[in-house]
Each structure stands twice: as C-alpha cells, then as structure tokens.
Amino acid sequence: MNKNLAQLIARIVGFKAISFNGHHIFLLKVPMVYIPYSTLAKCQHDLIEKYGFDDVYSIFTGLGKIHGYNGTSIYIKKYKIVPSESDIDFFFEQAKLVGLGNMKRGSVDMKEKYGVIQYYNSPGAIEYKKRYGIQEYPVDFYQLGLVAGSACAFFDDYELIGIEKECLGKGDSKCTIEIKSRDKWKEDKDFAKLIPKKNEYVEKIKSIETLHALLQPVQTTSEVESQLLRYLRQKYRGEVYNLTEEGIKLFKLVGMITPIEILSLLAYTTIKQFGSGAAQVFYDVGVDEGREAIENLKGAVTFNPKSANDVANALDVIGLYGFGRTSVLRADLRNNNLIVKVTENFLAKKYYSYFGTQKINVDHYLAGILAGIASSIFGCEMECEERECVVQGKEACTFELRKKK
Numbered sequence: 001m002n003k004n005l006a007q008l009i010a011r012i013v014g015f016k017a018i019s020f021n022g023h024h025i026f027l028l029k030v031p032m033v034y035i036p037y038s039t040l041a042k043c044q045h046d047l048i049e050k051y052g053f054d055d056v057y058s059i060f061t062g063l064g065k066i067h068g069y070n071g072t073s074i075y076i077k078k079y080k081i082v083p084s085e086s087d088i089d090f091f092f093e094q095a096k097l098v099g100l101g102n103m104k105r106g107s108v109d110m111k112e113k114y115g116v117i118q119y120y121n122s123p124g125a126i127e128y129k130k131r132y133g134i135q136e137y138p139v140d141f142y143q144l145g146l147v148a149g150s151a152c153a154f155f156d157d158y159e160l161i162g163i164e165k166e167c168l169g170k171g172d173s174k175c176t177i178e179i180k181s182r183d184k185w186k187e188d189k190d191f192a193k194l195i196p197k198k199n200e201y202v203e204k205i206k207s208i209e210t211l212h213a214l215l216q217p218v219q220t221t222s223e224v225e226s227q228l229l230r231y232l233r234q235k236y237r238g239e240v241y242n243l244t245e246e247g248i249k250l251f252k253l254v255g256m257i258t259p260i261e262i263l264s265l266l267a268y269t270t271i272k273q274f275g276s277g278a279a280q281v282f283y284d285v286g287v288d289e290g291r292e293a294i295e296n297l298k299g300a301v302t303f304n305p306k307s308a309n310d311v312a313n314a315l316d317v318i319g320l321y322g323f324g325r326t327s328v329l330r331a332d333l334r335n336n337n338l339i340v341k342v343t344e345n346f347l348a349k350k351y352y353s354y355f356g357t358q359k360i361n362v363d364h365y366l367a368g369i370l371a372g373i374a375s376s377i378f379g380c381e382m383e384c385e386e387r388e389c390v391v392q393g394k395e396a397c398t399f400e401l402r403k404k405k
C-alpha cells in the first residue's frame with residue numbers, strides 16, 4: 001500500500017468515524033470510553049503503590065498488547081494490507097485519532113522484525129510526571145502495550161516484545177519504544193528487566209474463544225442525544241470534544257478513547273490478581289474522576305442540587321465518557337438519596353459476555369464516578385453502591401447514592 005492510500009484511508013476512517021451522543025462514544029460502532037490521562041495516571045500509580053511494579057506493568061502492557069494486536073489485525077484484514085514499512089504511518093494516524101499524541105517511525109527492519117518508534121509528546125507520560133514527579137521506570141504501560149501489539153500484528157509475530165527505553169516520565173526528552181524478539185532483549189542487559197512477565201489472567205483472556213471477537217462492532221438501538229450534550233453542542237457550536245496534538249480535549253481535560261471492554265478486562269485481571277483491594281482502587285479513582293468531571297464543566301453548565309432536572313443532567317455526565325444512559329428512578333433531594341439506573345452499560349455487558357454470570361457486581365469504577373459527581377454537586381461526601389448489575393443477569397445496572405456515614 002502506498003502512502004497516499006494510507007492517508008486516504010486515515011481520512012475516511014478519521015475523526016468522522018467517531019460518534020458521540022452523550023450516552024456513548026463509538027469508533028466504527030465499537031463502544032469506547034473516554035479516559036482522562038489524569039485518571040489513567042492515578043489508576044496505574046495507586047495500583048503500583050499497593051501491589052508493586054511488576055504485576056501492574058504486566059497487566060497494563062498485556063491488555064494494551066491484546067488490543068493493539070486485534071485492532072491492527074482488523075485493519076490489515078479489512079483493507080487487505082500486505083504490510084510494508086510506510087504503512088506503519090497509518091497506524092500512527094490511528095493512534096493520534098484516539099488521543100495518543102504523536103508517534104513517528106524510527107528505524108524499521110521488516111525482515112528482522114525490528115522497529116523503533118519515537119513518541120514525542122506522550123500525554124500520559126506528561127501527566128504522570130506532573131502528578132508524581134520523575135520515575136525510575138518508564139510510565140506509558142498501556143500505550144507501550146498498544147504499540148507492541150500493533151507491531152506484532154504488523155510483523156505477524158505475537159511473541160515480539162516492546163520496551164520503552166526512553167520515557168518523559170523518567171526524565172528523558174522524549175519516549176522511545178523499541179520492538180524486537182525476546183532473545184534479542186535478553187542480550188540487552190539494561191532493559192531485559194523490563195520484559196513483561198507473563199500474567200496468568202492476561203494469558204487466560206488471550207485464550208478465551210469469544211475474545212477473538214474483541215473490538216467487534218455492537219448492535220445498538222438508535223439513541224436520542226442526551227439533553228446535556230445537546231445543550232453543550234449548542235453553546236459551543238459543536239466543539240465539545242476536540243482532537244489535538246496533545247490528546248482529545250473535553251474542555252480542560254486531556255484524554256484518550258479506548259474500547260470500553262478494556263476496562264472490563266482490566267477489572268477482571270486486576271481483581272483476580274490482587275483481590276477486592278483492586279476494586280477499591282477503581283472506586284477511589286472513580287470518585288476523583290467524578291469530582292473532576294463536574295469541576296471541568298463548571299462555567300459551561302450549572303448544576304443546582306435542588307433541581308431534579310439539573311441532578312439528572314449531572315449524572316448524565318457519565319454518558320459524555322461513554323458509560324451509558326442514566327435515568328433517575330427515585331430522587332429524595334432533601335436527604336440526598338437517589339436510585340439511578342444505567343442502561344446500555346457496555347463495560348458490564350462485555351464483562352458478562354466474556355465471563356458469564358457473576359456473584360458480585362463489576363462497576364466499581366462507575367460507582368466511584370457517580371459518587372464523585374454526587375459529592376461535587378451536593379457539596380458533601382456521598383457514597384455509591386451498585387445494587388444490581390448486568391453481570392448478575394439483570395437488564396441494567398442500578399446504583400444507590402447516599403450521604404456517606
């Protein structure tokens with residue numbers, strides 16, 4: 001495929017391929033989630049603090065690798081690409097499209113299955129360093145996984161290993177990712193320790209038959225745009241999400257979009273690996289994200305805690321991130337007590353389709369976000385409990401919000 005064709009495809013499947021309706025975000029009908037880089041950094045950092053570097057690194061890079069591999073394989077098949085060196089640029093366009101920033105091709109050897117990628121402004125690394133200072137290790141775990149997986153599809157060899165040799169997060173002037181075989185890495189003494197260990201649950205995911213359908217489009221009922229998004233679109237002439245060199249901006253936030261099922265898989269692997277303490281991390285990270293989400297919209301929208309309509313709009317903020325459609329089943333605004341239903345929650349739906357019926361719910365992160373939103377608008381500490389979940393065979397997820405005791 002020549003470069004013009006690559007650019008043409010990139011334009012066709014470009015930003016237009018992404019649609020938002022205030023409940024969901026779709027990229028070519030694959031349900032996506034908007035993740036602010038502040039959230040990604042906090043999640044990774046807090047898990048490392050609690051459980052150490054190695055397993056968190058293996059899980060994040062491992063999931064990124066599965067996603068990068070599947071995503072790239074879909075394009076290679078769909079456009080019948082016989083990969084050549086210049087085609088790699090097409091995948092960098094795709095990376096930019098989902099908010100990953102600027103990647104450029106360094107030296108590539110197709111025969112040797114070797115490649116170097118320069119990553120100039122990794123928004124994730126910039127945010128990580130801003131929050132937590134200079135790190136001993138590279139910090140772009142998930143992004144590294146994506147690049148490595150994509151390269152594996154490209155070179156048609158899943159066993160290749162990517163390592164981030166330079167990283168803004170450890171004080172380097174840019175990020176550099178190198179891809180080569182495990183054996184070659186073993187000779188590279190300084191970096192061999194960064195070969196991700198095989199994680200048993202990531203391996204298990206790889207072997208699940210239905211996961212071969214990862215990143216497949218979903219059937220959805222047609223949805224009316226949310227009241228909140230309609231309002232924002234009118235006020236800002238459609239400019240609600242902005243694709244920039246530094247990622248996808250949603251007002252003051254900078255983030256990326258990624259298939260929401262990655263969050264289902266992240267919940268599965270981390271809770272299997274670390275136990276329910278990981279669920280608590282997701283909840284706590286969610287609380288911060290929920291507060292940040294409302295903070296981010298201040299100036300654009302006012303949420304009056306005494307107005308049922310405003311409270312409903314505030315809860316609908318989760319839809320701007322792609323978590324589904326909320327409806328308030330019960331609102332006792334005098335006592336700050338609410339029952340909220342979330343329909344078409346693809347995080348739980350995907351979880352259910354891969355892992356079947358669960359005894360406990362899986363939406364710790366979403367529950368945290370709802371608690372954070374409610375805390376912010378009511379001006380007091382709120383907590384959220386998921387009462388019913390799609391993974392228990394229910395048709396929707398139901399949450400209770402109440403004042404924290």
Ligand SMILES: [Zn+2]
Nearest residue numbers: 348363389397
């Ligand atoms: Zn649920």
